[in-house]
Amino acid sequence: MQIDDMIEMINEQWTDIYYLLHYTNKDNLTHQAIRLLQYIEKNGEATIGDLAEHLAVSHNTASEHTKRLIKKGLVSKKRGSLDERKVFVVLTEEGRHILYRHTRLDKEKLKKVLVQMDPCDAELIRKAFAILSEGAKKCLR
Amino acid sequence: MQIDDMIEMINEQWTDIYYLLHYTNKDNLTHQAIRLLQYIEKNGEATIGDLAEHLAVSHNTASEHTKRLIKKGLVSKKRGSLDERKVFVVLTEEGRHILYRHTRLDKEKLKKVLVQMDPCDAELIRKAFAILSEGAKKCLR
DNA sequence: TAAATATATCTTAATATACGATATAATCTT
DNA sequence: AAGATTATATCGTATATTAAGATATATTTA
Numbered sequence: 422m423q424i425d426d427m428i429e430m431i432n433e434q435w436t437d438i439y440y441l442l443h444y445t446n447k448d449n450l451t452h453q454a455i456r457l458l459q460y461i462e463k464n465g466e467a468t469i470g471d472l473a474e475h476l477a478v479s480h481n482t483a484s485e486h487t488k489r490l491i492k493k494g495l496v497s498k499k500r501g502s503l504d505e506r507k508v509f510v511v512l513t514e515e516g517r518h519i520l521y522r523h524t525r526l527d528k529e530k531l532k533k534v535l536v537q538m539d540p541c542d543a544e545l546i547r548k549a550f551a552i553l554s555e556g557a558k559k560c561l562r
Numbered sequence: 563m564q565i566d567d568m569i570e571m572i573n574e575q576w577t578d579i580y581y582l583l584h585y586t587n588k589d590n591l592t593h594q595a596i597r598l599l600q601y602i603e604k605n606g607e608a609t610i611g612d613l614a615e616h617l618a619v620s621h622n623t624a625s626e627h628t629k630r631l632i633k634k635g636l637v638s639k640k641r642g643s644l645d646e647r648k649v650f651v652v653l654t655e656e657g658r659h660i661l662y663r664h665t666r667l668d669k670e671k672l673k674k675v676l677v678q679m680d681p682c683d684a685e686l687i688r689k690a691f692a693i694l695s696e697g698a699k700k701c702l703r
Numbered sequence: 704t705a706a707a708t709a710t711a712t713c714t715t716a717a718t719a720t721a722c723g724a725t726a727t728a729a730t731c732t733t
Numbered sequence: 734a735a736g737a738t739t740a741t742a743t744c745g746t747a748t749a750t751t752a753a754g755a756t757a758t759a760t761t762t763a
Binding site for chain 1: 708711713
C-alpha cells in the first residue's frame with residue numbers, strides 16, 4: 422500500500438471514529454474557549470501572552486477570554502513568583518472535565534467498542550495509539 | 563491493564579495526536595459550518611430537516627446556514643426527484659477540501675511521523691485504525 | 704528614574720448563532 | 734378539488750462571541 426493511500430484511509434477512519442465516538446451532549450463551550458483550555462491542558466499552564474500568541478489574537482482579547490473562563494470557574498490564575506507581572510492560567514478540575522467532554526472520545530462508547538472486540542485487537546489499538554502519539558511528539562514537538 | 567485505565571490513556575493520546583498533527587492554518591469556518599459539512603460528508607447528502615435535527619436547531623437556522631455555505635461554494639443543493647419539496651444538500655469539492663482541513667490530520671505531518679517509524683509500527687497503526695473504526699461502526703451506527 | 708514588559712479594563716464594531724413570523728411550493732388526505 | 738400537512742426559504746430581531754484600540758496599573762529592567 423502506498424503511503425499516501427494509507428494516510429488517506431487513516432484520516433477517513435480518524436474522522437469516522439471521532440464522529441461516532443465523541444460526546445454528543447456537550448455544555449456550550451465556544452471554539453476559542455476550547456482552544457484556550459486545550460492549550461493550557463497540553464502545556465500545564467500558560468500566560469496571557471502565551472495564549473494570545475497561540476490563539477493569534479491580541480493580548481486584550483486573550484485577557485478577556487481568560488476573564489470569562491475564570492468567571493465560569495473553568496480556569497484560575499496564579500501570579501508568577503519569579504516575575505510578578507506574569508499571570509499563569511491553569512485549568513480547574515471543572516475546566517478539565519468540560520474540556521474532556523469537548524475533545525475526547527466518550528468513555529462509555531469507547532468502552533463498548535473495546536469490550537466487544539477480540540482482546541488482542543484491543544491490545545493492538547492500545548499499542549498503536551501509544552506509538553503514534555509518541556511518534557508525533559518526537560517529530561513535531 | 564484495566565480497561566478504564568486503557569481508555570484514559572487512549573483518550574489522552576487521541577487528543578495529543580490531534581493537537582500535534584492537525585492543520586494549523588485553517589480558513590475561517592464557523593463551528594456550526596464544520597458540524598454541518600461533516601454531517602453531510604458522513605451521510606453523503608442531507609435535507610434541511612436532517613441538518614436541523616442533527617444540529618438541534620430550527621429549520622430556519624439550518625436553512626440559513628446552508629444558504630451561507632452555498633454562497634461560499636462549499637455545498638450545493640439538488641431537489642429530490644421522489645419528493646420535490648425536499649432539497650438534498652451535498653458537498654462541493656471545495657467544501658470537502660475545506661472540511662478536511664478542519665477535521666483531519668495534516669497529511670504532511672502524519673506522513674512525516676509515519677515514514678520515520680519502523681514499517682511494522684506503521685502497519686500496526688494502519689490496522690488499529692481500521693479495526694477501531696470498524697468496531698465503532700458496528701456498535702454505534 | 705525612565706523605559707519596557709505583562710496584564711486588565713473599557714469601548715466599539717463585526718460576526719456568529721438562533722428563532723418566530725411569514726411565505727411559497729409540493730404532497731397528502733378527505 | 735380543496736384543505737391540511739410537509740419542506741424549505743426569507744425576513745426581522747435579538748443575544749452571544751470575537752476582536753482590537755485606547756487607556757491604566759503594576760512590575761521589572763536598563
